[in-house]
Amino acid sequence: MSAPTATSDALDRIRAAYSPQLIGALAHQLADLLQAHFEKVEDKDGPVLNWSPPQDCTAAAAEWLDRPPLAVSHPLDTNRFVEEFTHRVRAVLEHGNNLHHPRYLGHQVPASVPIAALFDAIGSATNQVMAIYEMGPWATAMERAMIEKVGRTIGLSAGQFAGLITHGGSLANLTALLTARNVSLKAAWETGVPTGNPRPVLVVHSDAHYGVTRSAGILGIGTENVRRAPLDDRRRMDPAALDELLSQLKGDGHPIVAVCACACATPIGAFDPLPEISDVCRRHGVWLHVDAAHGGAAAFSDRHKHLVEGLAQADSFVFDAHKMLFMPALCAFVFYRNREHRFEAFRQEAPYLFDPSAPGMAEYDSGTMTVECTKRAAALGLWGVWSLFGPQxxxxxxxxxxxxxxxxxxxxxxxxxxxxxxxxxxxxxxxxxxxxxxxxxxxxxxxxxxxxxxxxxxxxxxxxxxxxxxxxxxxxxxxxxxxxxxxxxxxxxxxxxxxxxxxxxxx
Ligand SMILES: Cc1ncc(COP(=O)(O)O)c(C=O)c1O
Structure with missing residues (x-):
């Protein structure tokens, strides 16, 4: 028996949801609403945070879902949709945290360049995603171009490095540390982290972001095997103390997965002395990873680039465009100084995705290097703003x-x-x-x-x-x-x- 075909009601509803005319009408309305919103917020007309207790806020959001949906008439009553859309847009805009308010001085989440969101919207509206190149050729191409530009700005050598873009600094650190683990503990990907003693350890900046310790848990290193490197009086990793710690750990027979330094660390924004730390790691033959999620952007500034001197000498580092490049979340880069490490995180074959008849394509299939299979076009906003305004x-x-x-x-x-x-x-x-x-x-x-x-x-x-x-x-x-x-x-x-x-x- 064949499945029943959709009723005409159902088909009308589906056609309305995909109606180009309706998309256009709502987008025009959104343009006006956003302009009015930014005028108000940038002019400090209203609160920064629209505070309400989480239970009340959730109840208010849920209440919208219990309202009767709009009737899909023939022809479509576009005006009615515009009116109801407006109420919903206002509900969103009036209940949030206004990061564009000049009195927002909060977390390391920026008042993003609003124009970036318009580029992002193109990706969302047309659902440009990747995993393999052919699914989102332009989305992939923009990422490749951005990885090249940002990597070169930070000082990596053309043709020698590799990079990827993923969903946030935490996932970026996890991905890079997975690579470090697989390189440092050679068979860990296939057979797991060795269970014998002395245990493998991860050496981290004492103020490292909690995502780094979490990575140790996820990667099977174990949070108890995280060693905190001593800091100096400005909360920067102390290279001499690091040297001593590494000697002691090696003397005791611990395999060292990586040293994880910061540029900069979260609590007070302290930048580690990377050239010295990198020398210490090289002498000990230990992988150096740097969490430059926040501070990597200093490389764009002639005045401040000295803060990230030595970043390009690290074996891997991460950098978030959704922090100090003022992009909407999320757009996080992982870089490997040596491009030979680009496939070390995931040593996998997925024949249904990666087509063996086109072997060169794997270079462009993001899924070979990222945790995500389907992945948002995360660099669309950055590509758009960079191409309009330039890196200045x-x-x-x-x-x-x-x-x-x-x-x-x-x-x-x-x-x-x-x-x-x-x-x-x-x-x-x-x-x-x-x-x-x-x-x-x-x-x-x-x-x-x-x-x-x-x-x-x-x-x-x-x-x-x-x-x-x-x-x-x-x-x-x-x-x-x-x-x-x-x-x-x-x-x-x-x-x-x-x-x-x-x-x-x-x-
Ligand atoms: C130094 C540092 N690393 C990593 C992260 C985590 O980044 P995300 O929030 O994008 O996962 C943060 C967040 O503030 C951070 O400050």
Missing amino acids: LFADMVDHTFALAQSLYERLTAAEDFEPLHEPQCNIVTFRYRPPGMANADTATLGDYNRRIRRRLIESGEFYIVQTNLNGAGALRTTIINPLTTETELDHLLQAIRHTGQELGGG
């Missing part, structure tokens, strides 16, 4: 946000009731507010007080900043990652913290 835009934004961070640091230093916790090397500034009434408070009490200030401040919508734990106590943390932030906003931030602190009764 990225240098401008790095220089501008780094300078603003320096300016915030100077204000904190000058104010008697603030304690900057480090001199910024980039656009991350960590500090505590200590009003006269808390002059003698211990650091833990002060840290808790600062955390309460932050919670109240972000829920008010006045500013968005984050918190961290530094030397065992809470601290306020800002990333100047919205190029529309101004010096005046920095003054207002200090005032807002003081004001909120007084409301909490700590002054």
Whole structure:
């Protein structure tokens, strides 16, 4: 018995969902709504974060799904769809965190260049994906072109390196460390990580992102076999102490999977001395991986590229365009200095995907090098913005946000009731507010007080900043990652913290 064909109702609904005329009408409406949204947010007309408790927010989102769907009439009532679409777009825009608000100084997630999203939209609308080249030839080609440009900007040698793009810094670190594991523990891919003693270890920067330790768990190294390399007084990996640690580990017979350094580390944005660390690793014959998810962008700036000197000497490193190249999430690069390592992460045959009658194609099949099979066209926004504005835009934004961070640091230093916790090397500034009434408070009490200030401040919508734990106590943390932030906003931030602190009764 053949399956019943769709009813005319069902066919009308399907045709409406794919109607070019409807797509056009909604896209025109979206253009107007987005323009109005950016005008409002960039003009600080409204809160930064639209705070509501997660249960309320989820209930509100769910409520839309219980509304009766629109009737699909003949001919289609486009105006009615535009009207209902508008309500839904507004619901999205009015409940989010406004990263483009000049008072957003939060996580390492930027006020992205909005135009990039328009390029991304082309990829989503036409579902340009990859895994193998022929599925998304242009999407793949843009990635290849971006890998070449970004790799060369960071100082890799033409023709000698390889790279890939994946969904975020965490997955990028995992992929590179998988390669390191497979190269360092030769048969680990096929037979698993050796179980005997002494155990293989992963040596990491003490402030490494939690994704690095998580990788050790995922890769079968085990989180207990992560060794934290000592830091200097500016929280940078200390090459002499690393040298000693590696000698000790090797003396004790531990296979070393990799050393994982940072450019820069998350808490205060400290950049490791990469040339020295790379020398130490080379002497010990150990794979050097660098997490440059945030700081790799310094390479675009003549003023700041010294911070990532030596990055191109690492065996592998990661770099997120969705951080300091101000791209929408997610677009993370993995680079291998030696292109011979490009297929070491996944030593697999997948004949149904990779066509043996066209062997050269494997070079262009992203699935040979990434965790993902189907993969979004993640570099579309970057390709679009780079081709429109050129790389100078990225240098401008790095220089501008780094300078603003320096300016915030100077204000904190000058104010008697603030304690900057480090001199910024980039656009991350960590500090505590200590009003006269808390002059003698211990650091833990002060840290808790600062955390309460932050919670109240972000829920008010006045500013968005984050918190961290530094030397065992809470601290306020800002990333100047919205190029529309101004010096005046920095003054207002200090005032807002003081004001909120007084409301909490700590002054
Ligand atoms: C240094 C560093 N590495 C990796 C990550 C993780 O990147 P993602 O959030 O893209 O997974 C972060 C996130 O902030 C980070 O700061």
